Amino acid sequence: MTNDLINIVVEVMPRFEGYVYPNEATQQPLWGVLIVLYPYVTGLVAGAFIMASLVRVFNVKALEPVYRLSMLTAFAFLLCAPLPLLFHLGHPERCYEVMMTPHLTSPMAIFGFVYAWYLMAVLLLELWFDYRRDFVEWSDSTSGFQGLLYRFFTVGVTDVSDSAVQLDHKTGHILSIVGIPSAFLLHGYVGFIFGSVKANPWWGNVLMPIIFIMSAMVSGIALCVFNYLVLSWIRRKTVDMKCLDVMGMFLFYALVVDAAIEALDWIHRIYSAEEGFQVMQYMAREKLFYTLSLGQVTCGTLVPLILLGLLQLVRRRVPELHRRRMYFTSASLILMGVLAMRWNVVIGGQLFSKSLRGVMGYKMEFAGQEGWFMGAVLLCLPFVLLTVMVKLFLSERLPTSGHIPHREGGPPAFSPAKT
Amino acid sequence: MNRPVSRRSIIGKLGAVVAGVLAAPAAKAAKAVAQKLLVSADAPKDYHPTAHKWLMAIDANRCIGCGLCAEACKRENHVPEGPYFRTWVERYIITKPKPGSGAARGETLVDCPNGGINGYPEAPVLKEEIQHSFFVPKLCNLCQHSPCVQVCPVGATFDAPDGAVLIDPKYCIGCGFCIQACPYGCRFLSPVTKTAEKCTLCYHRITRGLKPACVEVCPTQARIFGDLKNPVPDDPLQQFYQNNLVIALKPHLGTEPRLFYAGIDKEVR
Numbered sequence: 001m002t003n004d005l006i007n008i009v010v011e012v013m014p015r016f017e018g019y020v021y022p023n024e025a026t027q028q029p030l031w032g033v034l035i036v037l038y039p040y041v042t043g044l045v046a047g048a049f050i051m052a053s054l055v056r057v058f059n060v061k062a063l064e065p066v067y068r069l070s071m072l073t074a075f076a077f078l079l080c081a082p083l084p085l086l087f088h089l090g091h092p093e094r095c096y097e098v099m100m101t102p103h104l105t106s107p108m109a110i111f112g113f114v115y116a117w118y119l120m121a122v123l124l125l126e127l128w129f130d131y132r133r134d135f136v137e138w139s140d141s142t143s144g145f146q147g148l149l150y151r152f153f154t155v156g157v158t159d160v161s162d163s164a165v166q167l168d169h170k171t172g173h174i175l176s177i178v179g180i181p182s183a184f185l186l187h188g189y190v191g192f193i194f195g196s197v198k199a200n201p202w203w204g205n206v207l208m209p210i211i212f213i214m215s216a217m218v219s220g221i222a223l224c225v226f227n228y229l230v231l232s233w234i235r236r237k238t239v240d241m242k243c244l245d246v247m248g249m250f251l252f253y254a255l256v257v258d259a260a261i262e263a264l265d266w267i268h269r270i271y272s273a274e275e276g277f278q279v280m281q282y283m284a285r286e287k288l289f290y291t292l293s294l295g296q297v298t299c300g301t302l303v304p305l306i307l308l309g310l311l312q313l314v315r316r317r318v319p320e321l322h323r324r325r326m327y328f329t330s331a332s333l334i335l336m337g338v339l340a341m342r343w344n345v346v347i348g349g350q351l352f353s354k355s356l357r358g359v360m361g362y363k364m365e366f367a368g369q370e371g372w373f374m375g376a377v378l379l380c381l382p383f384v385l386l387t388v389m390v391k392l393f394l395s396e397r398l399p400t401s402g403h404i405p406h407r408e409g410g411p412p413a414f415s416p417a418k419t
Numbered sequence: 420m421n422r423p424v425s426r427r428s429i430i431g432k433l434g435a436v437v438a439g440v441l442a443a444p445a446a447k448a449a450k451a452v453a454q455k456l457l458v459s460a461d462a463p464k465d466y467h468p469t470a471h472k473w474l475m476a477i478d479a480n481r482c483i484g485c486g487l488c489a490e491a492c493k494r495e496n497h498v499p500e501g502p503y504f505r506t507w508v509e510r511y512i513i514t515k516p517k518p519g520s521g522a523a524r525g526e527t528l529v530d531c532p533n534g535g536i537n538g539y540p541e542a543p544v545l546k547e548e549i550q551h552s553f554f555v556p557k558l559c560n561l562c563q564h565s566p567c568v569q570v571c572p573v574g575a576t577f578d579a580p581d582g583a584v585l586i587d588p589k590y591c592i593g594c595g596f597c598i599q600a601c602p603y604g605c606r607f608l609s610p611v612t613k614t615a616e617k618c619t620l621c622y623h624r625i626t627r628g629l630k631p632a633c634v635e636v637c638p639t640q641a642r643i644f645g646d647l648k649n650p651v652p653d654d655p656l657q658q659f660y661q662n663n664l665v666i667a668l669k670p671h672l673g674t675e676p677r678l679f680y681a682g683i684d685k686e687v688r
Binding site: 354 | 503531557
């Protein structure tokens, strides 16, 4: 009843221009805001993991303060990644069929396995090897439910001898190496789900998986910057500027590559001007003007490029406070810009008819399965999970052994105490 | 410490490999039986899907745009009200070029209000300005390389051996991927069953020796239906191919539609 009332207020009748196939003339696009969130959240996972791998595999020592935060971010978002996909199904109760009887030519079917592999074989295991020694320590030093929880997480393995810890580090390192191609695979596959649809000229594109991987890395690093700054602010701790600068540097270079590939995609589309180009031109100019030109290109790419680029050139002359603000602004803008990019791909690809003769209108409703409210809840959920995880695994009250794979007794994982 | 490899373990492993190789055809046979059971969901028990190859063809020269086919389809298959169609009829109007414009033809106007069931409004241009006007019935293009079948994550939609492309409604998870993958807009997500739906060539009818509902009601025989494996004397399908040059829709996508059209313009897609 309430839903209906709200829908009456907010909903407008769909508008069509030109000719659309009768089956396309529905109120809402088939894939709505939930499918926008799905690649967005998955991309954040892949990006945050790559960010963590910079420490583990590529030995970027400056990023150690955010290593554990990045891993937990990846984990929290990965747990939420399939939810939008699940909720949008017509029959969510049959979702297990994707794993039980997969149709091997379908990108969506294989995604289930890639996801399971990434969650079980990479992220969970790596986190466990990272935290094992801490779990043993914390389960002794913490009482009550929390202590029990830590004891449960040790899975009964309480050997913290030097050789055992060494083995943990070694295994974690190997897992991290396996994890990088897995993260690429995870998000490349999401890109392939869209890139493989040859019926849709907006989607069917060989560059799509690469664009998705690059934008995932950009958004993931931006999310780590965002989380690090917010967490420091909440805990009233001084930000490790060296770490932040290095994150900013990686963010800048990832953004340069991402922007270059997306520009290449557009240049190719404009130059080859294949069938459907006219309708795409119309889409970019009219239907997606705000989310594409303003959201994705200007706010999400150009402004952060200028801000981060300036910081690369004249970093030393900018006071720390301003630098933090510039990084925070860039990260937030990039996060919004990549969300806009996912919107442009998913919704944009459904706003024109496959007859290439007409376009549809779309007004998001507030309530309902694919409404604002549902979208906001699903976007907030990983942050709620992350908060719980940070409380449990990054608590300031807990002693931490450090996670550094290559040397013993390095700085703590989240090094706040440099006031 | 390495354990010595015993003869027994080698024989055991070899046996497992041989059993696996032998099991493969058995698994295939089981799959065929399972698929036949599934395919025959709407068919009588004595129906053999491998003994037929059903096909439809459209002679657009004959279509008068009465919309009876679209209406019959909705009724026969309980297609939900609203923008949901397993078949529909489009009206094309190609205008004359504006004098002095240097163009060979004017613009192309397409419409299809309610699938053509309630007829069409007055043409939006004057009669004198129309160069060509014709109707095009649309339905599943029965692709040989169906993108919809390719992308289904659970294999709920499949190419039946008799030429129909079917969906198992008890198996479909309603993800909508097939609807996105169909270049012809022939599928929809049913608001009633929450599963994908499409033209089945009226599977429940053709497996009992009847024609699809749309073919049955067509007053001008614009829709031609037949069985390529069991041609009748003066088979209408064979005559259609004999007498017409035909084209398929969106051939550049490589879907190889088996549904052919005669008498349509390049503007149709």
